[in-house]
Amino acid sequence: MARLVPRSGDAVFANVERVNAELFTLTYGAIVRQLITDLEEVEEVNKQLDQMGYNIGIRLIDEFLAKSNVSRCVDFKETADVIAKVGFKMFLGVTASVTNWDADGTSCSLILEENPLVDFVELPDMYQGLHYCNILSGVIRGALEMVSMKTEVTWVRDMLRGDDAYELQVKLLKQVPEEYPYKDDE
Amino acid sequence: MARLVPRSGDAVFANVERVNAELFTLTYGAIVRQLITDLEEVEEVNKQLDQMGYNIGIRLIDEFLAKSNVSRCVDFKETADVIAKVGFKMFLGVTASVTNWDADGTSCSLILEENPLVDFVELPDMYQGLHYCNILSGVIRGALEMVSMKTEVTWVRDMLRGDDAYELQVKLLKQVPEEYPYKDDE
Numbered sequence: 001m002a003r004l005v006p007r008s009g010d011a012v013f014a015n016v017e018r019v020n021a022e023l024f025t026l027t028y029g030a031i032v033r034q035l036i037t038d039l040e041e042v043e044e045v046n047k048q049l050d051q052m053g054y055n056i057g058i059r060l061i062d063e064f065l066a067k068s069n070v071s072r073c074v075d076f077k078e079t080a081d082v083i084a085k086v087g088f089k090m091f092l093g094v095t096a097s098v099t100n101w102d103a104d105g106t107s108c109s110l111i112l113e114e115n116p117l118v119d120f121v122e123l124p125d126m127y128q129g130l131h132y133c134n135i136l137s138g139v140i141r142g143a144l145e146m147v148s149m150k151t152e153v154t155w156v157r158d159m160l161r162g163d164d165a166y167e168l169q170v171k172l173l174k175q176v177p178e179e180y181p182y183k184d185d186e
Numbered sequence: 187m188a189r190l191v192p193r194s195g196d197a198v199f200a201n202v203e204r205v206n207a208e209l210f211t212l213t214y215g216a217i218v219r220q221l222i223t224d225l226e227e228v229e230e231v232n233k234q235l236d237q238m239g240y241n242i243g244i245r246l247i248d249e250f251l252a253k254s255n256v257s258r259c260v261d262f263k264e265t266a267d268v269i270a271k272v273g274f275k276m277f278l279g280v281t282a283s284v285t286n287w288d289a290d291g292t293s294c295s296l297i298l299e300e301n302p303l304v305d306f307v308e309l310p311d312m313y314q315g316l317h318y319c320n321i322l323s324g325v326i327r328g329a330l331e332m333v334s335m336k337t338e339v340t341w342v343r344d345m346l347r348g349d350d351a352y353e354l355q356v357k358l359l360k361q362v363p364e365e366y367p368y369k370d371d372e
Contacts, residue, residue, distance in 0.1 A: 018204035019302060020277040022249050023242070024213070027321070030238040031217050038224045052216040056209070059306075063208050091206040116205060120245075135213070 006070045009089025016067055016090060025119045032132060042129040049131070053138020054145075061143040064090060072147075076172045077101070079149065080108050083140060083170075091139075092116050100169070109156060112166035123160045131155050137168060150174040192256045195275025202253055202276060211305045218318060228315040235317070239324020240331075247329040250276060258333075262358045263287070265335065266294050269326060269356075277325075278302050286355070295342060298352040309346045317341050323354060336360040 007015075031052070035045045064070070068086050073079040084096040094116065100109035117133050131137075137153035144151050150173045157163035193201075217238070221231045250256070254272050259265040270282040280302065286295035303319050317323075323339035330337050336359045343349035 013206075017207035017279065017302065019207045019210045019279055020199075020249075021203035021205045023246065023277045024205045024210050026242040026245055027210070027217070027238075028213060030242060031213070031220070034217070034220065034224075034234075034238070038220075048220075052213075052220070056212040056216060059212055060209065063206075091209045093203065093205055116203065 006086070007068055009086040009095060012068050012086060012090045013093055016063075018093075021093065021116045022119065025116055028117055028135070029121065031135075032130075036127070036130075042127055046129075046131045046134050049134035050138040050141075053135035053140075054142035055138075056135070057139035057142025057144075058146050060091065060139060061146040064143065075105065076149070076175075077105055077108075079144070080110070080170060084110050087140075087143075088112070107169065107171040110168045110170060112168075115159070115166050118160060121160060128161060130160075131158065132160050133158070133166065140168070140170060144170075148176040150176065192272070193254055195272040195281060198254050198272060198276045199279055202249075204279075207279065207302045208305065211302055214303055214321070215307065217321075218316075222313070222316075228313055232315075232317045232320050235320035236324040236327075239321035239326075240328035241324075242321070243325035243328025243330075244332050246277065246325060247332040250329065261291065262335070262361075263291055263294075265330070266296070266356060270296050273326075273329075274298070286353075293355065293357040296354045296356060298354075301345070301352050304346060307346060314347060316346075317344065318346050319344070319352065326354070326356060330356075334362040336362065 032045070032049070035048050036042075039045050039048060064087060068090060070082055070086060073082060080098045084098045088094055088096045088110075094112065094114040096110040096112050098108050099111060101107070115133065117136070121132060123130060123132065134155070137155065141151055141153045152171045152173055154169050155167070156169045157165050157167035159166055218231070218235070221234050222228075225231050225234060250273060254276060256268055256272060259268060266284045270284045274280055274282045280298065280300040282296040282298050284294050285297060287293070301319065303322070307318060309316060309318065320341070323341065327337055327339045338357045338359055340355050341353070342355045343351050343353035345352055
Protein backbone atom coordinates (compact mmCIF):
# COMPACT_ATOMS: atom_id res chain seq x y z
CA MET A 1 0.00 0.00 0.00
CA ALA A 2 1.28 3.45 -0.82
CA ARG A 3 2.30 5.47 2.20
CA LEU A 4 -0.34 8.01 3.07
CA VAL A 5 0.75 11.62 3.05
CA PRO A 6 0.20 13.29 6.41
CA ARG A 7 -2.48 15.95 6.21
CA SER A 8 -2.05 19.54 7.33
CA GLY A 9 -3.83 20.59 10.49
CA ASP A 10 -6.19 22.78 8.45
CA ALA A 11 -7.10 19.94 6.11
CA VAL A 12 -7.77 17.58 8.99
CA PHE A 13 -9.80 20.14 10.92
CA ALA A 14 -11.95 20.81 7.85
CA ASN A 15 -12.72 17.11 7.60
CA VAL A 16 -13.78 16.24 11.12
CA GLU A 17 -17.19 16.58 12.71
CA ARG A 18 -17.34 19.76 14.71
CA VAL A 19 -19.50 21.54 17.25
CA ASN A 20 -19.80 25.19 18.24
CA ALA A 21 -16.76 26.41 20.16
CA GLU A 22 -18.77 28.54 22.57
CA LEU A 23 -20.86 25.55 23.57
CA PHE A 24 -17.63 23.67 24.28
CA THR A 25 -16.18 26.59 26.24
CA LEU A 26 -19.27 26.92 28.43
CA THR A 27 -19.50 23.16 28.92
CA TYR A 28 -15.87 23.06 30.02
CA GLY A 29 -16.56 25.96 32.38
CA ALA A 30 -19.41 23.93 33.87
CA ILE A 31 -16.99 21.08 34.61
CA VAL A 32 -14.52 23.35 36.35
CA ARG A 33 -17.24 24.98 38.44
CA GLN A 34 -18.64 21.58 39.37
CA LEU A 35 -15.22 20.34 40.48
CA ILE A 36 -14.59 23.45 42.55
CA THR A 37 -17.92 22.94 44.30
CA ASP A 38 -17.28 19.24 44.88
CA LEU A 39 -13.62 19.15 45.75
CA GLU A 40 -13.14 22.59 47.31
CA GLU A 41 -9.31 22.34 47.25
CA VAL A 42 -7.83 23.98 44.14
CA GLU A 43 -5.02 21.42 44.06
CA GLU A 44 -7.57 18.61 43.95
CA VAL A 45 -9.40 20.33 41.09
CA ASN A 46 -6.13 20.59 39.15
CA LYS A 47 -5.51 16.89 39.70
CA GLN A 48 -9.01 15.88 38.63
CA LEU A 49 -8.92 18.04 35.48
CA ASP A 50 -5.61 16.46 34.55
CA GLN A 51 -7.04 12.99 35.14
CA MET A 52 -10.11 13.76 33.02
CA GLY A 53 -7.83 15.01 30.28
CA TYR A 54 -5.72 11.87 30.49
CA ASN A 55 -8.82 9.69 30.08
CA ILE A 56 -9.82 11.75 27.04
CA GLY A 57 -6.32 11.73 25.56
CA ILE A 58 -5.96 7.96 25.58
CA ARG A 59 -9.08 7.82 23.39
CA LEU A 60 -8.54 10.87 21.19
CA ILE A 61 -5.20 9.51 19.97
CA ASP A 62 -7.05 6.94 17.85
CA GLU A 63 -9.13 9.61 16.14
CA PHE A 64 -5.97 11.61 15.64
CA LEU A 65 -4.02 8.78 14.00
CA ALA A 66 -6.99 7.74 11.88
CA LYS A 67 -7.77 11.21 10.54
CA SER A 68 -4.35 12.83 10.29
CA ASN A 69 -2.45 10.08 8.43
CA VAL A 70 0.50 10.88 10.68
CA SER A 71 2.78 7.87 10.99
CA ARG A 72 5.41 7.22 13.60
CA CYS A 73 7.51 10.28 14.40
CA VAL A 74 11.27 9.85 14.10
CA ASP A 75 11.99 11.69 17.33
CA PHE A 76 10.46 13.75 20.10
CA LYS A 77 11.13 16.94 18.15
CA GLU A 78 8.86 15.78 15.37
CA THR A 79 6.29 14.64 17.92
CA ALA A 80 6.16 18.10 19.45
CA ASP A 81 5.74 19.70 16.03
CA VAL A 82 2.90 17.36 15.15
CA ILE A 83 1.09 18.11 18.41
CA ALA A 84 1.49 21.84 17.87
CA LYS A 85 0.63 22.05 14.19
CA VAL A 86 -1.79 19.16 13.64
CA GLY A 87 -3.08 18.09 17.06
CA PHE A 88 -4.15 21.46 18.43
CA LYS A 89 -5.56 22.44 15.06
CA MET A 90 -7.52 19.24 14.66
CA PHE A 91 -9.17 19.38 18.05
CA LEU A 92 -9.37 23.02 19.07
CA GLY A 93 -8.96 24.79 15.74
CA VAL A 94 -5.88 26.69 16.93
CA THR A 95 -2.15 26.15 16.44
CA ALA A 96 0.70 26.30 18.90
CA SER A 97 4.36 27.10 18.45
CA VAL A 98 7.18 24.94 19.78
CA THR A 99 10.08 26.56 21.59
CA ASN A 100 12.46 26.40 24.58
CA TRP A 101 14.09 23.09 23.66
CA ASP A 102 16.63 21.77 26.14
CA ALA A 103 20.06 20.60 24.97
CA ASP A 104 19.21 16.91 24.59
CA GLY A 105 15.89 17.46 22.82
CA THR A 106 13.69 15.87 25.47
CA SER A 107 11.89 18.93 26.78
CA CYS A 108 10.17 21.81 25.04
CA SER A 109 7.39 24.34 25.41
CA LEU A 110 4.15 24.61 23.46
CA ILE A 111 2.95 28.20 23.28
CA LEU A 112 -0.73 28.84 22.59
CA GLU A 113 -1.66 32.18 21.08
CA GLU A 114 -5.35 31.45 21.22
CA ASN A 115 -7.14 29.26 23.70
CA PRO A 116 -10.83 28.56 23.18
CA LEU A 117 -11.15 27.09 26.67
CA VAL A 118 -10.80 30.45 28.39
CA ASP A 119 -13.23 32.73 26.55
CA PHE A 120 -15.21 34.78 29.09
CA VAL A 121 -13.17 33.34 31.98
CA GLU A 122 -11.73 35.38 34.82
CA LEU A 123 -10.18 33.77 37.87
CA PRO A 124 -11.22 35.22 41.22
CA ASP A 125 -8.25 35.83 43.53
CA MET A 126 -9.14 32.85 45.70
CA TYR A 127 -8.58 30.53 42.72
CA GLN A 128 -5.19 31.85 41.64
CA GLY A 129 -3.74 28.38 42.23
CA LEU A 130 -6.15 26.86 39.72
CA HIS A 131 -4.75 25.54 36.45
CA TYR A 132 -7.99 26.22 34.63
CA CYS A 133 -6.88 24.50 31.42
CA ASN A 134 -5.35 21.48 33.11
CA ILE A 135 -7.49 19.18 31.00
CA LEU A 136 -5.15 20.02 28.09
CA SER A 137 -2.02 18.83 29.85
CA GLY A 138 -3.82 15.59 30.70
CA VAL A 139 -4.95 15.09 27.09
CA ILE A 140 -1.38 15.44 25.80
CA ARG A 141 0.03 13.14 28.48
CA GLY A 142 -2.64 10.49 27.83
CA ALA A 143 -2.33 10.63 24.06
CA LEU A 144 1.48 10.36 24.12
CA GLU A 145 1.37 7.46 26.54
CA MET A 146 -0.66 5.52 23.97
CA VAL A 147 2.17 5.96 21.48
CA SER A 148 4.78 4.79 23.98
CA MET A 149 5.96 8.10 25.41
CA LYS A 150 5.82 8.77 29.12
CA THR A 151 5.76 12.52 29.59
CA GLU A 152 5.32 15.16 32.24
CA VAL A 153 3.24 18.13 31.10
CA THR A 154 3.13 21.28 33.21
CA TRP A 155 1.93 24.87 32.85
CA VAL A 156 4.75 27.41 32.77
CA ARG A 157 2.71 30.47 31.84
CA ASP A 158 -1.02 31.06 32.08
CA MET A 159 -2.77 34.23 30.93
CA LEU A 160 -5.52 33.68 33.49
CA ARG A 161 -2.84 34.19 36.11
CA GLY A 162 -1.59 37.35 34.45
CA ASP A 163 1.12 35.89 32.20
CA ASP A 164 1.49 37.01 28.60
CA ALA A 165 0.84 33.62 26.99
CA TYR A 166 -0.23 30.04 27.60
CA GLU A 167 2.90 27.91 27.82
CA LEU A 168 2.90 24.18 28.44
CA GLN A 169 6.18 22.40 29.12
CA VAL A 170 6.29 18.86 27.76
CA LYS A 171 9.11 16.74 29.12
CA LEU A 172 9.84 13.25 27.75
CA LEU A 173 10.54 10.97 30.71
CA LYS A 174 10.74 7.61 29.01
CA GLN A 175 10.27 6.15 25.58
CA VAL A 176 8.73 2.72 26.04
CA PRO A 177 9.76 0.38 23.23
CA GLU A 178 6.70 -0.86 21.36
CA GLU A 179 6.19 -4.56 21.22
CA TYR A 180 5.45 -6.46 18.06
CA PRO A 181 2.91 -6.22 16.38
CA TYR A 182 3.55 -2.51 15.97
CA LYS A 183 0.57 -0.20 15.88
CA ASP A 184 1.56 1.01 12.42
CA ASP A 185 1.13 -2.46 11.00
CA GLU A 186 -2.38 -3.09 12.15
CA MET B 187 -31.80 50.10 9.31
CA ALA B 188 -32.83 47.37 6.89
CA ARG B 189 -34.15 44.27 8.59
CA LEU B 190 -31.56 41.51 8.60
CA VAL B 191 -32.53 38.31 6.87
CA PRO B 192 -32.35 35.32 9.22
CA ARG B 193 -29.60 32.93 8.22
CA SER B 194 -30.08 29.24 7.60
CA GLY B 195 -28.70 26.84 10.19
CA ASP B 196 -26.04 25.70 7.73
CA ALA B 197 -24.91 29.24 7.00
CA VAL B 198 -24.69 30.08 10.69
CA PHE B 199 -22.86 26.88 11.55
CA ALA B 200 -20.31 27.54 8.81
CA ASN B 201 -19.62 30.96 10.30
CA VAL B 202 -19.05 30.17 13.95
CA GLU B 203 -15.87 29.08 15.67
CA ARG B 204 -15.90 25.32 16.09
CA VAL B 205 -14.03 22.55 17.87
CA ASN B 206 -13.74 18.84 17.19
CA ALA B 207 -16.98 17.00 17.98
CA GLU B 208 -15.24 13.97 19.46
CA LEU B 209 -13.38 16.17 21.94
CA PHE B 210 -16.74 17.64 22.95
CA THR B 211 -18.34 14.21 23.25
CA LEU B 212 -15.56 12.86 25.45
CA THR B 213 -15.51 16.02 27.55
CA TYR B 214 -19.25 15.74 28.10
CA GLY B 215 -18.79 12.09 29.03
CA ALA B 216 -16.22 13.17 31.62
CA ILE B 217 -18.81 15.49 33.20
CA VAL B 218 -21.42 12.77 33.43
CA ARG B 219 -18.94 10.31 34.94
CA GLN B 220 -17.79 12.91 37.44
CA LEU B 221 -21.35 13.65 38.52
CA ILE B 222 -22.16 9.97 38.91
CA THR B 223 -19.11 9.56 41.14
CA ASP B 224 -19.93 12.65 43.19
CA LEU B 225 -23.68 12.47 43.51
CA GLU B 226 -24.26 8.71 43.33
CA GLU B 227 -28.04 9.09 42.88
CA VAL B 228 -29.05 9.01 39.21
CA GLU B 229 -31.90 11.44 39.88
CA GLU B 230 -29.44 13.93 41.35
CA VAL B 231 -27.21 13.58 38.30
CA ASN B 232 -30.19 14.28 36.02
CA LYS B 233 -30.98 17.40 38.04
CA GLN B 234 -27.41 18.67 37.99
CA LEU B 235 -27.00 18.10 34.23
CA ASP B 236 -30.22 20.03 33.66
CA GLN B 237 -28.98 22.85 35.89
CA MET B 238 -25.63 22.98 34.06
CA GLY B 239 -27.50 23.12 30.77
CA TYR B 240 -29.70 25.92 32.07
CA ASN B 241 -26.64 27.96 33.04
CA ILE B 242 -25.19 27.40 29.58
CA GLY B 243 -28.47 28.18 27.80
CA ILE B 244 -28.93 31.57 29.42
CA ARG B 245 -25.57 32.55 27.94
CA LEU B 246 -25.72 30.78 24.58
CA ILE B 247 -28.91 32.65 23.64
CA ASP B 248 -26.87 35.83 23.12
CA GLU B 249 -24.51 34.11 20.70
CA PHE B 250 -27.52 32.62 18.97
CA LEU B 251 -29.32 35.94 18.49
CA ALA B 252 -26.12 37.70 17.45
CA LYS B 253 -25.07 35.14 14.84
CA SER B 254 -28.39 33.90 13.47
CA ASN B 255 -30.10 37.24 12.76
CA VAL B 256 -33.29 35.64 14.04
CA SER B 257 -35.68 38.29 15.32
CA ARG B 258 -38.65 37.82 17.59
CA CYS B 259 -40.74 34.77 16.69
CA VAL B 260 -44.44 35.41 16.10
CA ASP B 261 -45.53 32.37 18.09
CA PHE B 262 -44.32 29.26 19.86
CA LYS B 263 -44.62 27.26 16.63
CA GLU B 264 -42.05 29.45 14.97
CA THR B 265 -39.87 29.30 18.07
CA ALA B 266 -39.83 25.50 17.96
CA ASP B 267 -38.93 25.54 14.26
CA VAL B 268 -36.06 27.94 14.87
CA ILE B 269 -34.68 25.78 17.69
CA ALA B 270 -34.89 22.68 15.53
CA LYS B 271 -33.54 24.06 12.27
CA VAL B 272 -31.17 26.83 13.36
CA GLY B 273 -30.36 26.26 17.04
CA PHE B 274 -29.39 22.59 16.93
CA LYS B 275 -27.53 23.14 13.68
CA MET B 276 -25.62 26.13 14.98
CA PHE B 277 -24.43 24.48 18.16
CA LEU B 278 -24.26 20.75 17.51
CA GLY B 279 -24.18 20.62 13.72
CA VAL B 280 -27.33 18.49 13.54
CA THR B 281 -30.97 19.31 12.85
CA ALA B 282 -34.12 18.20 14.61
CA SER B 283 -37.66 17.79 13.38
CA VAL B 284 -40.70 19.24 15.14
CA THR B 285 -43.75 17.07 15.66
CA ASN B 286 -46.51 16.00 18.08
CA TRP B 287 -48.11 19.43 18.49
CA ASP B 288 -50.98 19.62 20.93
CA ALA B 289 -54.27 21.29 19.95
CA ASP B 290 -53.48 24.74 21.33
CA GLY B 291 -49.94 24.92 19.95
CA THR B 292 -48.16 25.13 23.29
CA SER B 293 -46.45 21.74 23.37
CA CYS B 294 -44.44 19.85 20.78
CA SER B 295 -41.65 17.33 20.38
CA LEU B 296 -38.18 17.83 18.95
CA ILE B 297 -36.85 14.64 17.38
CA LEU B 298 -33.11 14.26 16.96
CA GLU B 299 -31.88 11.88 14.29
CA GLU B 300 -28.27 12.36 15.22
CA ASN B 301 -26.89 13.19 18.62
CA PRO B 302 -23.19 13.94 18.95
CA LEU B 303 -23.37 13.71 22.74
CA VAL B 304 -23.83 9.96 22.76
CA ASP B 305 -21.13 8.63 20.45
CA PHE B 306 -19.43 5.61 22.08
CA VAL B 307 -21.88 5.72 25.01
CA GLU B 308 -23.62 2.69 26.46
CA LEU B 309 -25.60 2.87 29.67
CA PRO B 310 -24.98 0.07 32.16
CA ASP B 311 -28.21 -1.40 33.56
CA MET B 312 -27.70 0.31 36.90
CA TYR B 313 -27.93 3.72 35.20
CA GLN B 314 -31.10 3.11 33.21
CA GLY B 315 -32.72 6.00 35.05
CA LEU B 316 -30.05 8.40 33.80
CA HIS B 317 -31.04 11.05 31.28
CA TYR B 318 -27.57 11.13 29.79
CA CYS B 319 -28.30 14.11 27.53
CA ASN B 320 -30.13 16.14 30.15
CA ILE B 321 -27.81 19.07 29.57
CA LEU B 322 -29.71 19.65 26.29
CA SER B 323 -33.08 20.05 27.96
CA GLY B 324 -31.51 22.54 30.36
CA VAL B 325 -29.93 24.53 27.53
CA ILE B 326 -33.28 24.89 25.76
CA ARG B 327 -35.10 25.84 28.95
CA GLY B 328 -32.45 28.42 29.88
CA ALA B 329 -32.25 29.95 26.42
CA LEU B 330 -36.04 30.28 26.10
CA GLU B 331 -36.33 31.83 29.53
CA MET B 332 -34.05 34.63 28.34
CA VAL B 333 -36.51 35.41 25.57
CA SER B 334 -39.45 35.46 27.95
CA MET B 335 -40.71 31.90 27.64
CA LYS B 336 -41.05 29.68 30.67
CA THR B 337 -40.94 26.09 29.47
CA GLU B 338 -40.78 22.55 30.73
CA VAL B 339 -38.47 20.31 28.70
CA THR B 340 -38.55 16.55 29.21
CA TRP B 341 -37.22 13.44 27.50
CA VAL B 342 -39.92 11.28 25.95
CA ARG B 343 -37.68 8.86 24.05
CA ASP B 344 -34.00 8.12 24.50
CA MET B 345 -32.02 5.71 22.32
CA LEU B 346 -29.65 5.00 25.20
CA ARG B 347 -32.64 3.49 26.95
CA GLY B 348 -33.57 1.40 23.94
CA ASP B 349 -36.00 3.78 22.22
CA ASP B 350 -35.86 4.35 18.47
CA ALA B 351 -35.10 8.09 18.60
CA TYR B 352 -34.22 11.01 20.84
CA GLU B 353 -37.41 12.92 21.57
CA LEU B 354 -37.62 16.02 23.74
CA GLN B 355 -41.00 17.41 24.68
CA VAL B 356 -41.04 21.20 24.99
CA LYS B 357 -44.07 22.62 26.76
CA LEU B 358 -44.72 26.36 26.97
CA LEU B 359 -45.88 27.15 30.50
CA LYS B 360 -45.95 30.92 30.42
CA GLN B 361 -45.07 33.71 28.06
CA VAL B 362 -43.69 36.54 30.17
CA PRO B 363 -44.38 39.92 28.54
CA GLU B 364 -41.12 41.73 27.82
CA GLU B 365 -40.67 45.09 29.41
CA TYR B 366 -39.53 48.16 27.54
CA PRO B 367 -36.81 48.56 26.27
CA TYR B 368 -37.34 45.46 24.17
CA LYS B 369 -34.33 43.30 23.43
CA ASP B 370 -34.85 43.77 19.69
CA ASP B 371 -34.33 47.50 20.01
CA GLU B 372 -31.00 47.43 21.75
